[in-house]
Amino acid sequence: MATLDLDAIAAAGLALVDHRGADALTMRAVATELGVSTMSLYHYVENKAALVELLVDKAHREQPLPAPSGEGWREEVRELAGWMRNSIRAHPALLRLRLEYNVYTPSMLTFGERWINLWQQSGLDFDAANRAAAASSMAIIGFAKEEVSLRDFKPPDPELLSWLPNMRHLSTSPPEPGTSFELFIRALIDGIFDVLARGQAIAGDAAPIA
Amino acid sequence: MATLDLDAIAAAGLALVDHRGADALTMRAVATELGVSTMSLYHYVENKAALVELLVDKAHREQPLPAPSGEGWREEVRELAGWMRNSIRAHPALLRLRLEYNVYTPSMLTFGERWINLWQQSGLDFDAANRAAAASSMAIIGFAKEEVSLRDFKPPDPELLSWLPNMRHLSTSPPEPGTSFELFIRALIDGIFDVLARGQAIAGDAAPIA
DNA sequence: ACCTGAACACCGTTCAAGT
DNA sequence: ACCTGAACACCGTTCAAGT
Numbered sequence: 146m147a148t149l150d151l152d153a154i155a156a157a158g159l160a161l162v163d164h165r166g167a168d169a170l171t172m173r174a175v176a177t178e179l180g181v182s183t184m185s186l187y188h189y190v191e192n193k194a195a196l197v198e199l200l201v202d203k204a205h206r207e208q209p210l211p212a213p214s215g216e217g218w219r220e221e222v223r224e225l226a227g228w229m230r231n232s233i234r235a236h237p238a239l240l241r242l243r244l245e246y247n248v249y250t251p252s253m254l255t256f257g258e259r260w261i262n263l264w265q266q267s268g269l270d271f272d273a274a275n276r277a278a279a280a281s282s283m284a285i286i287g288f289a290k291e292e293v294s295l296r297d298f299k300p301p302d303p304e305l306l307s308w309l310p311n312m313r314h315l316s317t318s319p320p321e322p323g324t325s326f327e328l329f330i331r332a333l334i335d336g337i338f339d340v341l342a343r344g345q346a347i348a349g350d351a352a353p354i355a
Numbered sequence: 356m357a358t359l360d361l362d363a364i365a366a367a368g369l370a371l372v373d374h375r376g377a378d379a380l381t382m383r384a385v386a387t388e389l390g391v392s393t394m395s396l397y398h399y400v401e402n403k404a405a406l407v408e409l410l411v412d413k414a415h416r417e418q419p420l421p422a423p424s425g426e427g428w429r430e431e432v433r434e435l436a437g438w439m440r441n442s443i444r445a446h447p448a449l450l451r452l453r454l455e456y457n458v459y460t461p462s463m464l465t466f467g468e469r470w471i472n473l474w475q476q477s478g479l480d481f482d483a484a485n486r487a488a489a490a491s492s493m494a495i496i497g498f499a500k501e502e503v504s505l506r507d508f509k510p511p512d513p514e515l516l517s518w519l520p521n522m523r524h525l526s527t528s529p530p531e532p533g534t535s536f537e538l539f540i541r542a543l544i545d546g547i548f549d550v551l552a553r554g555q556a557i558a559g560d561a562a563p564i565a
Numbered sequence: 566a567c568c569t570g571a572a573c574a575c576c577g578t579t580c581a582a583g584t
Numbered sequence: 585a586c587c588t589g590a591a592c593a594c595c596g597t598t599c600a601a602g603t
Contacts, residue, residue, distance in 0.1 A: 148567085172596065182569050184597090193596065244451050249508055251515055254522050261521035276530050278521075280539040283505070287497025295493070298459055305461055311471035311488075312464050320486050328550060329490045336546020340538060359586085382577065392588050394578090403577065 149181060151189055155203035158196060159236065167241045172196070194246040197239075204239060205252040208232045210259065218266040219334060222281075225260060226330050230289040237293040257282060273341040281337055288329055292322060359391060361399055365413035368406060369446065377451040382406070404456040407449075414449060415462040418442045420469065428476040429544060432491075435470060436540050440499040447503040467492060483551040491547055498539055502532060 157178040161169045172193060176183040190196045211228050213221055233240070242248070257278075264278040265271070300306075306313040367388040371379045382403060386393040400406045421438050423431055443450070452458070467488075474488040475481070510516075516523040 171594090173594095184570080185568055187597080188567060241451075241454050244454060244504065247507060249511075251511065254511065254515065254519055257525070258519040258522050261525065265521070275521075275525060276535065276538060279525065279530050280535045280542070283501045283535070284494055284498050284539055284543070287499070287501035288494050289497070290500070291493045291497035294454065297457060301459075301461065301464060305464065309464055309468040311468050311475070311485075315467070315471065315485060315489065320489050325486065325490045325493070328486060328547065329494055332490070332546030332550045333494070333543055334546075335549065336542030336544075337538065339545065339549075340542045381575090383575095394589080395587055397578080398586060 149179065149185060149189060151199060152203070153179060154186065154189055154196070155199040158200045159203055159239075162200060162238045162242065163236060167238045167245075170197075170200075170242065194248065197242045197246045198248045198250065200236075200239060201243060201248050201250050202252070204236045205232065205250060208235060210256070218263045222260075222263050222334055223330055225256070225263065226285045229256065229285055230292075230326060233286070233289040234293060237296065240290055240293060267338060269338065269341050270345060273345060277337045277341055281333055284333055285330065288326070292326070359389065359395060359399060361409060362413070363389060364396065364399055364406070365409045368410045369413055369449075372410060372448045372452065373446060377448045377455075380407075380410075380452065404458065407452045407456045408458045408460065410446075410449060411453060411458050411460050412462070414446045415442065415460060418445060420466070428473045432470075432473050432544055433540055435466070435473065436495045439466065439495055440502075440536060443496070443499040444503060447506065450500055450503060477548060479548065479551050480555060483555060487547045487551055491543055494543055495540065498536070502536070 154175065158170055158175050161174055161178065172186055173183045175196070176186055179185075186196070190199060208228070208231065211224055214224060215221075260282050261275060261278040264274040264281070267274060267277070269277060300316045303313075306316065364385065368380055368385050371384055371388065382396055383393045385406070386396055396406070400409060418438070418441065421434055424434060425431075470492050471485060471488040474484040474491070477484060477487070479487060510526050513523075516526065
């Protein structure tokens with residue numbers, strides 16, 4: 146029996162990333178963490194990109210998709226958005242590695258599938274629902290990533306802020322991050338639905354009337 | 356007179372990043388591009404993080420903030436959002452470096468200042484306008500970053516997609532990226548305004564009535 | 566099949582030395 | 585003040601060799 150397996154490698158790597166940051170994830174560090182030589186890893190993983198993919202997969206398995214609540218499409222979209230946000234926030238240091246090694250996993254696709262499904266239940270027509278799903282998923286993923294990026298934004302010296310009264314006020318009393326996401330998600334869903342529903346209604350009504 | 360200056364270094368670095376990607380930006384590469392030894396750079400730049408900051412600053416100077424059009428706050432918010440999107444798209448490979456070296460520049464702050472200013476003209480009260488500005492700026496920056504990230508997303512094998520009809524349809528006929536941003540920005544601004552204006556109205560009306 | 570040490574081609578950066 | 589080559593401490597990864 147082998148002393149190593151993919152899950153142990155993923156666990157060790159993810160622990161490194163979570164506790165010591167993206168820079169701490171080196172082949173050497175993962176190997177010594179597992180009490181094994183660096184080159185052993187290459188029997189399980191083709192290269193570092195594959196290692197990162199392994200971590201992303203494990204992170205995703207730890208955060209299974211929520212069961213549909215049946216509370217209606219709007220509420221379910223909000224729940225799924227919250228799940229995506231939590232998935233991103235669970236391993237903030239993983240974001241840089243994903244970008245660096247261009248890692249995409251099938252789990253993203255199943256999320257997208259369900260996301261589109263929900264919008265198809267909104268009453269918008271087929272094409273509008275697809276456009277709504279595409280735009281809104283990008284917005285939500287981008288917003289959640291931006292939240293974790295801003296976490297290690299160090300506020301500039303007060304000197305500079307003295308010329309920028311609005312920013313000074315915002316940086317001294319920032320809105321709570323949770324409420325910002327609440328506002329964003331509600332506004333986005335309602336906004337996208339309204340814009341597209343209005344477009345449909347106009348397109349649908351104009352022809353018969355004219 | 357010196358053979359080197361900050362602007363030449365920034366230009367050489369930015370050219371490398373734009374034409375050969377983030378990985379191509381090494382101290383050695385920038386130096387040889389300028390026909391100089393690697394260590395010369397350290398007389399102008401403390402370390403690689405400072406080099407990246409230099410590139411970001413140059414990129415930002417090339418994309419000056421648009422003059423206020425005076426067409427009303429909604430239109431001006433859209434214009435400013437488009438400017439931000441273009442700034443991000445102008446140097447897509449710079450995003451990874453910014454994240455990697457945690458680079459924030461004062462130019463971000465002047466953007467934020469104006470962004471808040473516009474929302475203060477929306478008719479929302481002071482706190483609501485600030486919340487709107489914070490949430491919407493994160494959404495827009497995140498969305499634009501997501502757009503460029505998705506640029507080098509390679510669609511998965513059709514095998515996998517056969518179980519995901521919605522995603523298969525989306526990947527065979529994706530919406531045009533430009534219209535996706537148009538939809539997103541309009542929906543976001545209207546959505547945020549409506550949610551907060553409704554909240555204000557309710558809070559303002561409920562008390563007298565009860 | 567699984568694991569290993571030595572080595573290679575790269576990094577960013579320090580240092581002592583040149584003009 | 586400005587520039588330089590040599591060297592150091594890291595990377596990811598190849599290779600030939602062990603069990």
